[in-house]
Amino acid sequence: MSLARMFCRLNGYLQPISKARAPLVSGFIRTQIEVRHWLHTVPQSTSCHWQLQEDSLKLSYGGLVMHFAYVWLRDHCHSASCFNSKTNQRNLDTANVELNIRPANTRVDDENIFLTWPDGHVTRYNLSWLAQNSYEGQNQSAMQPHIIWNSDIYTSAKVPSANWDKFMSCDDELKKFLGRFLLYGIAFVEGVPPTVEATETLTQRVSLIRETMYGKMWNFTSDFSRGDTAYTKLALDRHTDTSYFQEPCGIQVFHCLRHEGTGGRTLLVDGFYSADKVLQNTPENFELLAQVPIKHEYIENVSDHHNHMIGIGPVLNVYPWNNEVYMIRYNNYDRAVINTIPHDIVKRWYVAHRELTTELRKPENELWIKLKPGKVFFIDNWRVLHGRESFTGLRQLCGCYLTRDDFLNTARSLGLHA
Numbered sequence: 067m068s069l070a071r072m073f074c075r076l077n078g079y080l081q082p083i084s085k086a087r088a089p090l091v092s093g094f095i096r097t098q099i100e101v102r103h104w105l106h107t108v109p110q111s112t113s114c115h116w117q118l119q120e121d122s123l124k125l126s127y128g129g130l131v132m133h134f135a136y137v138w139l140r141d142h143c144h145s146a147s148c149f150n151s152k153t154n155q156r157n158l159d160t161a162n163v164e165l166n167i168r169p170a171n172t173r174v175d176d177e178n179i180f181l182t183w184p185d186g187h188v189t190r191y192n193l194s195w196l197a198q199n200s201y202e203g204q205n206q207s208a209m210q211p212h213i214i215w216n217s218d219i220y221t222s223a224k225v226p227s228a229n230w231d232k233f234m235s236c237d238d239e240l241k242k243f244l245g246r247f248l249l250y251g252i253a254f255v256e257g258v259p260p261t262v263e264a265t266e267t268l269t270q271r272v273s274l275i276r277e278t279m280y281g282k283m284w285n286f287t288s289d290f291s292r293g294d295t296a297y298t299k300l301a302l303d304r305h306t307d308t309s310y311f312q313e314p315c316g317i318q319v320f321h322c323l324r325h326e327g328t329g330g331r332t333l334l335v336d337g338f339y340s341a342d343k344v345l346q347n348t349p350e351n352f353e354l355l356a357q358v359p360i361k362h363e364y365i366e367n368v369s370d371h372h373n374h375m376i377g378i379g380p381v382l383n384v385y386p387w388n389n390e391v392y393m394i395r396y397n398n399y400d401r402a403v404i405n406t407i408p409h410d411i412v413k414r415w416y417v418a419h420r421e422l423t424t425e426l427r428k429p430e431n432e433l434w435i436k437l438k439p440g441k442v443f444f445i446d447n448w449r450v451l452h453g454r455e456s457f458t459g460l461r462q463l464c465g466c467y468l469t470r471d472d473f474l475n476t477a478r479s480l481g482l483h484a
């Protein structure tokens with residue numbers, strides 16, 4: 067079976083791989099019967115041009131050429147009867163919009179375009195609002211700007227840690243911390259009292275804690291109290307956690323409260339950096355990792371703990387409209403049986419997985435740090451992989467997972483783009 071057909075079967079809306087990087091819009095919008103000339107309001111003073119096409123309005127404004135389907139335009143009317151501006155919720159019943167609706171009249175001033183619908187209802191669209199919310203506008207910018215790093219890039223950026231006292235009392239310090247975290251996918255707070263309670267207080271400044279079967283705050287040593295290698299003294303290769311959840315935990319917080327022994331350093335690798343290398347070097351491997359869904363699984367039967375978790379999704383999760391990677395699931399320990407892909411594609415998937423692994427394992431991409439009591443460490447578990455060196459002696463690590471939505475909510479409330 068061809069890869070393209072395979073993907074159609076696996077996921078109806080995906081395009082065949084060879085076309086996956088072409089703009090999604092082409093081919094979806096029918097060829098239009100075009101109005102012959104651009105219409106413009108005040109040719110000398112504005113840069114707004116528009117054309118009424120068969121199913122859509124073509125608008126040129128602020129350096130962008132955009133297309134808005136009429137049904138979309140009717141659906142996005144923000145008049146008082148269609149939209150409740152107090153709750154920011156739609157009032158209009160989309161199911162009642164005539165799918166082939168066309169405006170009966172169009173008028174433009176310096177800042178707005180006004181459409182009159184066949185029933186006489188008038189919608190005013192602010193031109194900047196249209197530009198910001200157009201498909202073409204989204205396609206040009208990343209949803210979340212990042213600085214992707216290898217060890218040298220991160221080290222030379224000399225990203226400062228936040229300080230516990232300031233972090234707890236000053237919103238500006240919190241904002242700076244969150245800004246760094248959004249850019250790099252890791253961030254540190256120093257001078258924290260080495261207790262579970264202080265670690266919890268600190269994280270609650272950032273987000274709600276995501277309770278899982280490991281508990282809310284966890285505090286663990288190498289006692290194999292749970293059925294997972296994390297609870298031993300063995301080395302752990304780079305991985306993301308909870309790949310076996312339908313929605314892997316967004317952020318992981320670690321605080322080493324005690325270590326009397328040797329080894330146990332933490333390894334960090336920016337997964338987005340390696341994914342980008344694969345995209346640059348072998349786009350077809352990137353597409354395979356982005357399109358073939360695989361399973362991860364957690365099966366635990368130790369003392370009172372009986373858990374069976376399954377998460378399904380590709381290694382690289384990308385936004386379909388701009389191909390931007392937003393989440394990596396990479397955990398070779400927890401990867402489950404692959405039984406959903408025919409053998410020829412499976413082999414190509416292994417080739418792609420090998421290329422990503424080779425990138426992730428390049429020594430120059432590895433950042434090694436030693437966690438110490440007092441230094442709390444936040445990792446974007448959708449982006450940055452962690453691992454650890456084997457160790458000797460008593461080592462006690464506490465921490466928690468955070469819900470991504472609540473973390474982003476805090477960042478937005480402080481005025482950050484998140």
Ligand SMILES: C[N+](C)(C)CCCC[C@H](N)C(=O)O
Pocket residue numbers: 280284286294295296305306307308309397399400
């Ligand atoms: C962090 N904490 C010790 C609580 C859990 C560790 C989970 C380990 C699991 N293999 C995974 O990668 O998800």
Ligand SMILES: O=C(O)CCC(=O)C(=O)O
Pocket residue numbers: 296302307332452453454463
């Ligand atoms: O022991 C460590 O440093 C980290 C172990 C680990 O990967 C985890 O708990 O998720």
Ligand SMILES: [Fe+2]
Pocket residue numbers: 296305306307452
């Ligand atoms: Fe882990």
